[in-house]
Amino acid sequence: MKRVLRSDLAFIADWIKPGSSVLDLGCGDGSLLAYLQEEKECRCYGVELDDRNVLASIANGVEVIQQNLEEGLAMFADRSFDCVLQLESLQMLRHTEGILREIGRVGRESIVTFPNFAFWTHRVAIARGRMPVTRALPYQWYDTPNVRFSTFTDFAALAQKSGFEIMACMALHEGRRITWLPNLRGSLAVFRFRKSPSS
Amino acid sequence: MTAPFVVTSKRFDFSEPLQLRSGAQLRDYTLAVETYGILNPERSNAVLICHALNASHHVAGVHSDKINETGWWDNMVGPGKPVDTDRFFVVGVNNLGSCFGSTGPTSTNPATGRIYGADFPVVTVEDWVDAQARLADVLGIARFAAVMGGSLGGMQALAWSTRYPDRVAHCIAIASTAKLSAQNIAFNDVARQAILSDPDFHGGHYHERGVVPRRGLRVARMIGHITYLSDDDMAEKFGRALSANELQYGFGIDFEIESYLRYQGEKFSEYFDANSYLLITKALDYFDPAAECGGDLTQAFIKAKARFLIASFSTDWRFAPARSREIVRALLDAEREVTYLEIDAPHGHDAFLLDDARYHGAIRAYFEGIAMRTGHHP
Numbered sequence: 001m002k003r004v005l006r007s008d009l010a011f012i013a014d015w016i017k018p019g020s021s022v023l024d025l026g027c028g029d030g031s032l033l034a035y036l037q038e039e040k041e042c043r044c045y046g047v048e049l050d051d052r053n054v055l056a057s058i059a060n061g062v063e064v065i066q067q068n069l070e071e072g073l074a075m076f077a078d079r080s081f082d083c084v085l086q087l088e089s090l091q092m093l094r095h096t097e098g099i100l101r102e103i104g105r106v107g108r109e110s111i112v113t114f115p116n117f118a119f120w121t122h123r124v125a126i127a128r129g130r131m132p133v134t135r136a137l138p139y140q141w142y143d144t145p146n147v148r149f150s151t152f153t154d155f156a157a158l159a160q161k162s163g164f165e166i167m168a169c170m171a172l173h174e175g176r177r178i179t180w181l182p183n184l185r186g187s188l189a190v191f192r193f194r195k196s197p198s199s
Numbered sequence: 200m201t202a203p204f205v206v207t208s209k210r211f212d213f214s215e216p217l218q219l220r221s222g223a224q225l226r227d228y229t230l231a232v233e234t235y236g237i238l239n240p241e242r243s244n245a246v247l248i249c250h251a252l253n254a255s256h257h258v259a260g261v262h263s264d265k266i267n268e269t270g271w272w273d274n275m276v277g278p279g280k281p282v283d284t285d286r287f288f289v290v291g292v293n294n295l296g297s298c299f300g301s302t303g304p305t306s307t308n309p310a311t312g313r314i315y316g317a318d319f320p321v322v323t324v325e326d327w328v329d330a331q332a333r334l335a336d337v338l339g340i341a342r343f344a345a346v347m348g349g350s351l352g353g354m355q356a357l358a359w360s361t362r363y364p365d366r367v368a369h370c371i372a373i374a375s376t377a378k379l380s381a382q383n384i385a386f387n388d389v390a391r392q393a394i395l396s397d398p399d400f401h402g403g404h405y406h407e408r409g410v411v412p413r414r415g416l417r418v419a420r421m422i423g424h425i426t427y428l429s430d431d432d433m434a435e436k437f438g439r440a441l442s443a444n445e446l447q448y449g450f451g452i453d454f455e456i457e458s459y460l461r462y463q464g465e466k467f468s469e470y471f472d473a474n475s476y477l478l479i480t481k482a483l484d485y486f487d488p489a490a491e492c493g494g495d496l497t498q499a500f501i502k503a504k505a506r507f508l509i510a511s512f513s514t515d516w517r518f519a520p521a522r523s524r525e526i527v528r529a530l531l532d533a534e535r536e537v538t539y540l541e542i543d544a545p546h547g548h549d550a551f552l553l554d555d556a557r558y559h560g561a562i563r564a565y566f567e568g569i570a571m572r573t574g575h576h577p
Contacts, residue, residue, distance in 0.1 A: 055561050077531070
């Protein structure tokens, strides 16, 4: 059975070299890792907290470690993975700088995605005086699992401050790449980065 | 109500001496065994279930003559269960030194013609695994699809992975640890002291005197039982509920928890052998696969080839999640394949024996994967 990836995940899978080792933080049902295992012969591990997602990852044949990412990545050695992924889950973690440090420690390079708070419909909602409730941020302010909101530009600044060199970044909207006014027109921010040699 | 899963026990006699880690030898021995399901023609669907302190080879189902004595892991193993005996050939074996039919302190010592008693040699987890491997030879199983156990049973699964790396495809260790902590050993020694100081112990040769150190066994079981339950679970089940309507102002039973523990101790002392309890708690204390590698558990796992499933329960303080995480960390460092479940359950160490949808669901899904990878479908 050939696995088909969601288009935003396909962009990310393109960046991952065949045969590399991949750690996916907040791996959900493990479908990206299952794809990387089967199609690119990657050595994959997922980290996930939610019982149902852990079960789904096992069912997908993915090795998954059940733990809370807020506790850091103590189980993983320095530079033990070619690539660490944190896809659409960074915004749910309180200790953003801490987890970024851990990502940089464990992975030779990293790919992080998160909902771009500066997406134009979010701006419109704010201009109208309300918190945005959109496809990218589908929660009311009082019951959202998201605890950190940032924009394309904000993340770039934090990555630099944290000693990362941004290798590539792009904005996506509904699975398509946005090149013109990405911080306004992209609902999903995608960053690929590594520790800068100087840091 | 579905028809009971009726099973039978078998005995396998071995005449080739078994070299033990202590330096002693068992000249010949018997293993009590149960098997469920059918070994497929490729012999690729065998699963070994290893038991913990007080359990046996009677893992699942009931015996036709004892319809009320259900196997100790019947909620996990059987037709349609997470470890599905319609797909897997499951083997349960009573360990040497135990008291349910395999050679142990209550057996006759061939050298003297008398009951072994205290003369039964100290056995280790590794010795058990060696005996289990010989059983696998006899059953024609070159490689187990999985070796699985909880607590002390998990230690045996871990020992399989490093001692016979080519003979185990999946190693499943639940609520287990790669070594006992000082606190664990301390609890075990208090339990042993209870037995050793019972006037009926007679240096372990109580059978010859026609007595059983029942008081010691009771206390040993009471201590053990406390460590199997969580504080919250005990509070929920018993709290400070009184056994009678009012305080007795004496040293009898006031609280429900006292009544419960005494009942557990009493029941245990009727079926378990005191020398077996001493031996098995020592096997727990001695287990430390990292010791052979200078204390480096990662090095110990380098030779393992299995895929691992490690699971722990949030309220288990006997073998806490931190102990399982040590195993996972070592496996990751050794670049082994490992899945880790940390199940949020209120029942302490005992949770591994209880029915829990998340726990059983994950085990079921993992065994589906084992069936896929080892290439057998029903």
